[in-house]
Amino acid sequence: xxxxxxxxxxxxxxxxxxxxxxxxxxxxxxxxxxxxxxxxxxxxxxxxxxxxxxxxxxxxxxxxxxxxxxxxxxxxxxxxxxxxxxxxxxxxxxxxxxxxxxxxxxxxxxxxxxxxxxxxxxxxxxxxxxxxxxxxxxxxxxxxxxxxxxxxxxxxxxxxxxxxxxxxxxxxxxxxxxxxxxxxxxxxxxxxxxxxxxxxxxxxxxxxxxxxxxxxxxxxxxxxxxxxxxxxxxxxxxxxxxxxxxxxxxxxxxxxxxxxxxxxxxxxxxxxxxxxxxxxxxxxxxxxxxxxxxxxxxxxxxxxxxxxxxxxxxxxxxxxxxxxxxxxxxxxxxxxxxxxxxxxxxxxxxxxxxxxxxxxxxxxxxxxxxxxxxxxxxxxxxxxxxxxxxxxxxxxxxxxxxxxxxxxxxxxxxxxxxxxxxxxxxxxxxxxxxxxxxxxxxxxxxxxxxxxxxxxxxxxxxxxxxxxxxxxxxxxxxxxxxxxxxxxxxxxxxxxxxxxxxxxxxxx
Ligand code: FAD
Numbered sequence: 001x002x003x004x005x006x007x008x009x010x011x012x013x014x015x016x017x018x019x020x021x022x023x024x025x026x027x028x029x030x031x032x033x034x035x036x037x038x039x040x041x042x043x044x045x046x047x048x049x050x051x052x053x054x055x056x057x058x059x060x061x062x063x064x065x066x067x068x069x070x071x072x073x074x075x076x077x078x079x080x081x082x083x084x085x086x087x088x089x090x091x092x093x094x095x096x097x098x099x100x101x102x103x104x105x106x107x108x109x110x111x112x113x114x115x116x117x118x119x120x121x122x123x124x125x126x127x128x129x130x131x132x133x134x135x136x137x138x139x140x141x142x143x144x145x146x147x148x149x150x151x152x153x154x155x156x157x158x159x160x161x162x163x164x165x166x167x168x169x170x171x172x173x174x175x176x177x178x179x180x181x182x183x184x185x186x187x188x189x190x191x192x193x194x195x196x197x198x199x200x201x202x203x204x205x206x207x208x209x210x211x212x213x214x215x216x217x218x219x220x221x222x223x224x225x226x227x228x229x230x231x232x233x234x235x236x237x238x239x240x241x242x243x244x245x246x247x248x249x250x251x252x253x254x255x256x257x258x259x260x261x262x263x264x265x266x267x268x269x270x271x272x273x274x275x276x277x278x279x280x281x282x283x284x285x286x287x288x289x290x291x292x293x294x295x296x297x298x299x300x301x302x303x304x305x306x307x308x309x310x311x312x313x314x315x316x317x318x319x320x321x322x323x324x325x326x327x328x329x330x331x332x333x334x335x336x337x338x339x340x341x342x343x344x345x346x347x348x349x350x351x352x353x354x355x356x357x358x359x360x361x362x363x364x365x366x367x368x369x370x371x372x373x374x375x376x377x378x379x380x381x382x383x384x385x386x387x388x389x390x391x392x393x394x395x396x397x398x399x400x401x402x403x404x405x406x407x408x409x410x411x412x413x414x415x416x417x418x419x420x421x422x423x424x425x426x427x428x429x430x431x432x433x434x435x436x437x438x439x440x441x442x443x444x445x446x447x448x449x450x451x452x453x454x455x456x457x458x459x460x461x462x463x464x465x466x467x468x469x470x471x472x473x474x475x476x477x478x479x480x481x482x483x484x485x486x487x488x489x490x491x492x493x494x495x496x497x498x499x500x501x502x503x504x505x506x507x508x
Pocket of ligand 1: 263264265266267268269271272302305306309310311313363364365366368369373390391394396397398401402403405406409410
């Protein structure tokens with residue numbers, strides 16, 4: 001039989017499931033660069049460049065190892081169309097691939113195999129701890145799907161930060177309370193910069209190609225320093241655990257102007273391209289914990305993100321697709337403000353979070369959730385528009401992880417299927433966690449009128465609008481308690497001002 005092994009751009013692991021049992025005599029690898037794929041959403045130049053550069057470096061390695069490889073460059077076709085052409089031309093009987101990180105592509109590959117009567121072997125991605133089957137078993141008897149209980153199970157099952165009896169190290173599962181500090185009023189002080197990789201000649205060629213081919217796409221390539229090979233990703237991991245992990249936990253939620261990375265790991269793109277396996281990331285973190293006597297709270301806080309959130313959202317994605325992409329619990333219909341693509345807004349928090357996103361294709365979790373995400377929810381933006389933005393603009397964005405975070409966590413578009421309440425906050429939260437408000441023309445504590453912080457106005461407006469619904473559920477009852485302290489007259493002014501903002505979102 002003539003077998004083709006399809007390797008997608010986010011499956012770049014020489015030891016991964018795709019190449020298991022590879023027969024050098026009969027099998028052949030196919031990799032496809034699709035221009036259509038880069039334009040499916042209006043992708044950040046750095047995201048396109050990262051995928052292309054990492055794919056090309058991977059192809060070089062495959063060639064060095066003498067794998068038979070067809071590498072299709074700059075195809076005008078979609079991945080599936082290009083694959084179909086190839087399969088027909090070669091008279092292929094068997095198609096092997098790892099499950100794609102995008103539901104749409106998974107369906108299309110399955111359909112193609114049916115259409116061409118191929119034997120399709122779609123292998124489970126071994127870059128996750130939790131298989132689909134395990135996740136389904138966990139879901140089966142749950143009334144509520146919550147990260148916390150899933151995460152505890154993962155800790156026990158994989159014997160991570162638990163003692164012999166299965167109890168959590170340090171006597172508690174969760175150190176979130178220790179992990180929510182803002183920087184000092186004077187600023188973050190000296191933060192060890194993450195390790196940055198100068199583009200080599202292959203990357204430079206990609207950068208030029210992207211600039212020429214996608215000149216109108218958002219974002220800049222001037223700061224492109226992402227790891228594009230496994231060796232670089234390993235170096236980034238080593239560097240993170242040695243120099244930056246120690247302060248990751250405590251300042252996980254903190255924000256500061258011109259501090260794009262904080263103490264975060266910046267490993268998401270390498271993990272998502274599969275240059276790194278989460279098991280080796282967690283092993284390195286546990287080793288550093290002992291070696292440098294790090295606080296358990298920082299180590300637990302980090303492991304929670306990888307072993308908890310990363311696994312959990314992936315499980316939810318495959319469980320809830322395709323519905324997840326269509327859900328619109330609040331029936332929000334507004335267009336995304338244009339300045340999401342330019343950063344040109346007067347709101348200092350949005351300007352900084354979007355500005356760094358355009359520079360690097362990166363913002364950390366709280367910027368994504370509580371700045372751009374929070375605003376999009378309060379401003380009643382159509383979830384699809386918001387999700388397309390997130391998918392386009394972050395170098396680590398692949399649908400299995402982007403969609404549940406955006407639609408599920410940030411926008412509450414699935415009505416709280418896996419979160420207990422909407423993550424909404426007023427300008428007061430942003431003021432507490434950052435220095436953004438100091439330089440802003442709006443005032444975080446003013447609720448209406450010209451000086452009012454739009455985040456604050458829209459926050460109270462949201463609570464007023466959904467008051468009865470919030471009060472009808474014990475999970476959200478407390479959220480509206482503070483409304484009692486705002487006079488009816490002021491509430492009226494808030495709603496009026498909010499109406500004005502909502503119809504002039506592009507002017508903020
Ligand atoms: P760190 O803060 O150092 O965390 C370590 C690792 O934990 C990350 O590299 C990531 O692999 C994992 N992780 C942390 N939080 C999450 C989470 N909520 N879900 C899944 N994994 C997590 N992450 C993506 O990888 N791709 C996305 O497209 C993406 N879109 C997001 C959209 C929104 C609206 C929100 C709120 C979050 C999104 N996240 C996404 C999750 C998170 O913000 C990023 O993983 C993180 O900011 C990446 O930076 P880092 O590597 O420095 O992470």
